[in-house]
Amino acid sequence: MTAIPLIIALVLSIAVSAGYVLVLVGMRQEDRRMRLADVPPSRAAGLARRVTGCHVRG
Template sequence: MTAIPLIIAFVLGAAVVVGYVLVLVGMRQEDRRMRLGDLPPSKAAGLARRVTGCHVRG
């Protein structure tokens, strides 16, 4: 019996774990960017415009 299936399973498992961690890190970065309270009004309006596609005048 060879160890090839075990090695393949380990490599695929490691790839899944690395992908999961990268997605979590990316989601945290996006959450940090999406906080409107920390931004000046002009940047907050620009972010809202990019997210919704609506132009708000005020």
């Protein structure tokens, strides 16, 4: 019996773990960018205008 299957399994598990961590970090950065409560009203309105294409006058 050789150790090759164990080495392959170890490498794959490390790759999957690293990918999982990268996805979590990316999601947290996206969440931080999407919070509009921390953004000044003018920037929030600019973002809404770009997303929806609507101009709101208040």
